[in-house]
Amino acid sequence: MKTTMTNRRGFLRAGAAGLALGVAAPAYLRAQGAPLKIGHLTPTTGFLGPLGEYAQMGIKLAVDHINANGGAGGRQVELIMEDSVNPQTASTKAERMFERDQVDMIIGEISSASCLTISQVAARYGKVFVNTGGNSDSLRGQDCNRYMFHVETQNSMYVNAEGQYFKTQDMVDGKNWYMMTADYAFGHDLLAAAKAFLDTNGGQIAGEDLVPTDATDFSSYMLKIRQAQPDVVALNLAGTQITNFFKQYGEFGLDFTLGGFGFDTVSAWAAGAQNFRGTWPNVWNHRVQNDASQAFVQAFTEAYGKPPENQAWGDYNAGLIMAKAVAEAGDAGGDALVDYLESDEAKFDLMKNRQGYFRPSDHQLIQEIYAITALPADEVQNEYDIFTTSEPLPGSDEPLETLAQSVTGGTCSL
Amino acid sequence: MLGLFIAQVLNGLLDGTYYLLIALGLSLIFSLGGIINLAHGAFFAIGAYLAIVITPYVGFFGALVLVPLIVAGLGMLTERTLFTRFYRIDPLYSLLLTFGLAMVIEQGLRWIFGASPQNYNMPDILRGQVFMGDFIYSRYRLFLIAVAVTAVAALWVLLNKTSFGRIVRAGVQNPEIVGSLGISLRPYLSAIAGIAIGLAGLAGVLLSPIHTVHPAMGAEIIVLAFVVVVIGGLGSFWGVILAAVLVGLTKGLFVAVGWSTWSTAAIFLLMFVVLLVRPRGLLGERILRFE
Numbered sequence: 001m002k003t004t005m006t007n008r009r010g011f012l013r014a015g016a017a018g019l020a021l022g023v024a025a026p027a028y029l030r031a032q033g034a035p036l037k038i039g040h041l042t043p044t045t046g047f048l049g050p051l052g053e054y055a056q057m058g059i060k061l062a063v064d065h066i067n068a069n070g071g072a073g074g075r076q077v078e079l080i081m082e083d084s085v086n087p088q089t090a091s092t093k094a095e096r097m098f099e100r101d102q103v104d105m106i107i108g109e110i111s112s113a114s115c116l117t118i119s120q121v122a123a124r125y126g127k128v129f130v131n132t133g134g135n136s137d138s139l140r141g142q143d144c145n146r147y148m149f150h151v152e153t154q155n156s157m158y159v160n161a162e163g164q165y166f167k168t169q170d171m172v173d174g175k176n177w178y179m180m181t182a183d184y185a186f187g188h189d190l191l192a193a194a195k196a197f198l199d200t201n202g203g204q205i206a207g208e209d210l211v212p213t214d215a216t217d218f219s220s221y222m223l224k225i226r227q228a229q230p231d232v233v234a235l236n237l238a239g240t241q242i243t244n245f246f247k248q249y250g251e252f253g254l255d256f257t258l259g260g261f262g263f264d265t266v267s268a269w270a271a272g273a274q275n276f277r278g279t280w281p282n283v284w285n286h287r288v289q290n291d292a293s294q295a296f297v298q299a300f301t302e303a304y305g306k307p308p309e310n311q312a313w314g315d316y317n318a319g320l321i322m323a324k325a326v327a328e329a330g331d332a333g334g335d336a337l338v339d340y341l342e343s344d345e346a347k348f349d350l351m352k353n354r355q356g357y358f359r360p361s362d363h364q365l366i367q368e369i370y371a372i373t374a375l376p377a378d379e380v381q382n383e384y385d386i387f388t389t390s391e392p393l394p395g396s397d398e399p400l401e402t403l404a405q406s407v408t409g410g411t412c413s414l
Numbered sequence: 415m416l417g418l419f420i421a422q423v424l425n426g427l428l429d430g431t432y433y434l435l436i437a438l439g440l441s442l443i444f445s446l447g448g449i450i451n452l453a454h455g456a457f458f459a460i461g462a463y464l465a466i467v468i469t470p471y472v473g474f475f476g477a478l479v480l481v482p483l484i485v486a487g488l489g490m491l492t493e494r495t496l497f498t499r500f501y502r503i504d505p506l507y508s509l510l511l512t513f514g515l516a517m518v519i520e521q522g523l524r525w526i527f528g529a530s531p532q533n534y535n536m537p538d539i540l541r542g543q544v545f546m547g548d549f550i551y552s553r554y555r556l557f558l559i560a561v562a563v564t565a566v567a568a569l570w571v572l573l574n575k576t577s578f579g580r581i582v583r584a585g586v587q588n589p590e591i592v593g594s595l596g597i598s599l600r601p602y603l604s605a606i607a608g609i610a611i612g613l614a615g616l617a618g619v620l621l622s623p624i625h626t627v628h629p630a631m632g633a634e635i636i637v638l639a640f641v642v643v644v645i646g647g648l649g650s651f652w653g654v655i656l657a658a659v660l661v662g663l664t665k666g667l668f669v670a671v672g673w674s675t676w677s678t679a680a681i682f683l684l685m686f687v688v689l690l691v692r693p694r695g696l697l698g699e700r701i702l703r704f705e
Contacts, residue, residue, distance in 0.1 A: 053528060220670060221669060248552075252543065253543040253552075269530070270531030
């Protein structure tokens with residue numbers, strides 16, 4: 001463990017130094033042969049736009065660091081980024097990237113629906129697609145395919161992690177939960193996983209609402225929640241809706257335990273220390289205290305003037321993982337990469353305590369995740385450090401796959 | 415349970431005031447100049463971002479006064495430089511113009527401030543709740559409603575009790591006759607654009623403490639504001655107010671009875687029914703040039 005940390009730190013430091021000095025490696029170390037082309041698709045407009053912006057920052061930084069360190073298996077990396085907009089446009093753009101730009105792989109995406117269309121195109125071309133932000137279980141279940149890999153954690157894993165936290169707080173067995181769910185695939189998927197968890201663990205549902213995705217005002221819901229007097233209010237909302245909810249939850253003076261199953265730190269930052277409440281699952285956050293994470297936070301902050309969001313972690317690491325995969329497989333062809341990523345040797349440093357690997361049966365990156373908890377407003381030092389992070393989940397004495405058991409979303413047959 | 419129902423009815427009534435400021439401005443600009451301002455929501459977003467920029471210097475209440483004035487200035491500038499060229503041609507062109515303008519403003523905000531939502535807090539003095547028997551309500555929202563009602567009342571006085579208002583109302587009905595009386599509508603068109611867009615700016619400041627401030631926030635609110643104008647009837651001051659209240663009430667009640675999934679659809683259904691029964695909207699006046 002110790003040695004990988006040191007290597008990682010050295011690697012990042014070299015990358016950051018290379019960037020800072022504006023010099024690349026000497027010419028004789030430079031890539032031989034054709035550059036590796038990475039296509040990057042993610043929504044940069046619409047309600048997922050804020051996350052998409054971080055995704056682009058993450059992948060750009062990854063490519064800079066890879067190239068500063070001699071490229072992927074000696075090949076310099078070329079990055080082509082586009083706004084994926086919606087599932088139809090994402091599909092068209094993926095097609096164009098493979099056909100016209102001749103990219104070797106596509107990395108990115110946040111919307112699960114767009115992940116599905118991109119993965120279908122990738123499968124047709126026999127090239128790898130690495131999903132960095134789509135959470136839906138069915139992408140790892142009934143909709144899985146040989147060429148799609150998931151760096152983003154799936155909904156069931158977040159639900160299990162968040163559920164473990166609530167169990168330790170004695171907030172599940174015999175407790176009343178009020179669920180607010182975004183009325184589209186992502187929300188429904190989370191709700192199914194959350195209900196399965198409550199069923200298994202003796203939690204009860206005191207009330208639930210499906211919220212139209214264009215709803216911005218929650219005052220009517222706040223009155224209902226107050227009336228229901230639940231023990232826990234759990235959100236399966238997305239994007240700016242979570243931020244609106246935080247602001248109005250505080251406004252109406254509600255103080256039931258708040259939490260939820262899908263979360264991005266950008267929602268907490270947008271709500272601000274005064275409004276952010278509760279405990280939330282997170283694939284990684286900038287307060288994870290290990291050398292690799294803090295080196296990444298520092299390099300990112302130097303490049304962009306603010307700390308990385310969890311989405312930036314996803315795209316940055318997807319970039320590094322694929323650079324390593326190309327180097328190890330000695331080939332950027334889809335089948336060679338799939339064979340390598342499914343193999344036992346394919347273990348990756350993820351700025352976390354334990355290395356991660358792609359589960360061969362569904363291509364989910366099995367890894368540690370975290371829960372973040374809002375700090376009381378008077379303990380907040382600056383606009384970004386407004387929460388504390390848990391230790392990695394599952395705990396160090398439990399196997400990594402603990403959280404990825406009994407997932408919903410159908411069965412994957414690869 | 416009855417208490418909750420009454421609370422929901424009241425909340426629904428109050429909820430309508432959100433759309434009111436935006437919808438009234440939309441209706442004004444259309445009634446007088448015949449321009450459907452699709453960029454109205456974008457000016458609302460500008461109001462919210464301006465509030466974030468100037469609050470550190472002038473405080474929330476300073477922003478509440480200054481931002482609408484600045485946005486009104488932007489509105490008049492837009493009217494002078496862009497709208498004037500579109501008054502006398504097919505409304506389709508102004509629709510395209512304002513659609514484009516909305517996109518330019520949204521992308522401009524994204525360019526300057528980034529796509530991430532901005533953090534904006536309400537002043538401490540307005541935090542907390544007000545208790546009225548069983549009914550517990552947000553103090554900030556009561557303040558919001560008071561400001562909105564004051565602004566709407568001032569607008570009513572301006573339109574109905576002043577010579578300025580008389581000319582504007584005459585201009586809505588028949589600009590040619592007003593012209594032949596030797597009155598140029600040009601300064602009135604500018605002033606109305608300034609007032610209408612300034613109201614959108616005011617709405618931006620008022621909503622930023624309780625809504626997420628992000629570049630696309632204008633696009634989020636514009637559709638419902640349009641629905642309010644259409645239900646209320648073009649050219650009708652009271653129609654817009656009635657429609658705003660109805661829309662808030664419909665939405666709130668659908669959530670209250672557990673049909674939240676349909677709460678947005680219900681508003682469009684309401685519009686559909688109103689248009690079937692009264693094609694000019696609830697209180698829409700007969701305006702000759704739009705028939």
